[in-house]
Amino acid sequence: MVCKSFGKCGSCVLWRMPYNEQLRMKSENLKEMFDEFDMPELEIIYGRDEHFRARAEFRIWHEGEKSFYAMRKRKEEGRGVIPIENCPIVDEAIYNVMNPLITEIEKNENLRFKLYEIDFLSNSKRELIVTLIYHKKIDEKIAEDIKKLKEKFPEIDFIIRKKGRKFVFDKNYLIEELKINDKIYKYKIIENTFSQPNREINRKMIEWVLQNTKDLKGDLVELYCGNGNFTVPLSKNFRKVIATEINKESIEAATYNTEINNAKNITFLAMSAAEFSALKKENSPLLASYDLKNVLIDPPRAGLDDKSREFVNGFDNIIYISCNPQTLKRDLTTLTKKRRIKAFAFFDQFPYTEHMECGVVLEKVKN
Numbered sequence: 406m407v408c409k410s411f412g413k414c415g416s417c418v419l420w421r422m423p424y425n426e427q428l429r430m431k432s433e434n435l436k437e438m439f440d441e442f443d444m445p446e447l448e449i450i451y452g453r454d455e456h457f458r459a460r461a462e463f464r465i466w467h468e469g470e471k472s473f474y475a476m477r478k479r480k481e482e483g484r485g486v487i488p489i490e491n492c493p494i495v496d497e498a499i500y501n502v503m504n505p506l507i508t509e510i511e512k513n514e515n516l517r518f519k520l521y522e523i524d525f526l527s528n529s530k531r532e533l534i535v536t537l538i539y540h541k542k543i544d545e546k547i548a549e550d551i552k553k554l555k556e557k558f559p560e561i562d563f564i565i566r567k568k569g570r571k572f573v574f575d576k577n578y579l580i581e582e583l584k585i586n587d588k589i590y591k592y593k594i595i596e597n598t599f600s601q602p603n604r605e606i607n608r609k610m611i612e613w614v615l616q617n618t619k620d621l622k623g624d625l626v627e628l629y630c631g632n633g634n635f636t637v638p639l640s641k642n643f644r645k646v647i648a649t650e651i652n653k654e655s656i657e658a659a660t661y662n663t664e665i666n667n668a669k670n671i672t673f674l675a676m677s678a679a680e681f682s683a684l685k686k687e688n689s690p691l692l693a694s695y696d697l698k699n700v701l702i703d704p705p706r707a708g709l710d711d712k713s714r715e716f717v718n719g720f721d722n723i724i725y726i727s728c729n730p731q732t733l734k735r736d737l738t739t740l741t742k743k744r745r746i747k748a749f750a751f752f753d754q755f756p757y758t759e760h761m762e763c764g765v766v767l768e769k770v771k772n
């Protein structure tokens with residue numbers, strides 16, 4: 406990948422390194438980090454090294470009559486942002502619309518004044534949600550300007566945000582389609598809720614989890630399920646699935662996603678992982694009809710809190726998707742006491758950055 410902002414922009418810190426070299430370095434780092442565990446061979450799962458991000462956030466830089474997208478500077482250059490001409494890590498739908506959009510916004514002082522940030526979310530059909538975030542009072546007058554903007558960009562649904570206020574033109578979600586193995590799954594993705602940033606790697610992660618759970622016996626519990634990204638395709642490998650997530654809008658999307666994909670054996674609950682973990686201790690009737698043998702977790706960077714780790718440690722089989730190898734390593738110290746690690750994968754969701762997404766499958770060691 407080539408980018409004019411390489412060496413200045415704080416996002417692509419591995420800009421000097423060819424992509425193959427990045428993959429080699431990151432996988433060597435992971436092998437070394439997890440050396441103390443008895444790890445199977447690391448599977449390296451990667452995709453395109455440009456136009457891979459389906460969502461992105463840019464600050465806006467105003468200079469005279471011009472406005473530019475901006476990214477934070479490299480750490481070495483101190484705080485602040487730098488203007489950028491384009492960003493080749495975003496997918497084509499976002500890339501192609503970025504400059505025509507800012508040019509139109511520049512022409513309208515009401516849309517341009519105190520515009521602080523623009524966020525993009527795309528789907529594989531090249532539809533977009535674009536959120537304009539302002540640092541000024543917003544009133545209903547802006548609706549007329551957005552209506553005119555929408556005539557130029559019919560593929561975009563716009564959202565206007567200012568602390569405490571939000572205007573939606575016309576909807577705040579996209580329907581994504583992912584081909585997983587041979588089947589197409591549809592997902593409602595709501596703006597400002599979590600969705601996997603790299604569409605291609607997400608598809609490969611789901612296929613990896615499907616492959617690694619196809620022979621498991623018993624039912625599945627899932628914590629941190631988001632919009633049902635893993636839950637919906639995975640439900641075909643299990644008799645019953647119960648999945649939980651703290652964000653109510655994500656649970657609303659997840660419920661919708663089970664319906665549009667005709668998955669009938671899933672129950673979703675909107676609650677924190679720790680709250681859900683307490684249900685088992687209390688012998689809650691909610692869990693009575695489940696054969697609790699398998700758990701899938703995909704927590705945020707902080708990994709598992711103490712209560713959730715204790716809960717997860719009660720299952721025979723654990724599938725752990727992690728966006729932070731440090732907290733994964735901490736959690737594995739507990740989870741490997743009675744289990745062996747059956748599979749270990751590195752999913753390169755974030756080329757040109759030092760971030761690493763991993764998958765680990767653990768199974769109970771029989772006495």
Ligand SMILES: C[S@@+](CC[C@H](N)C(=O)[O-])C[C@H]1O[C@@H](n2cnc3c(N)ncnc32)[C@H](O)[C@@H]1O
Pocket residue numbers: 599600601628629630631632633634635649650651652655676677678679703704705728
């Ligand atoms: C890395 S995302 C994974 C989401 C989903 N598995 C996916 O693939 O899209 C982590 C999710 O955990 C949720 N979350 C964060 N803290 C939580 C908590 N304490 N309990 C339950 N869910 C939480 C977030 O809202 C987010 O949807």
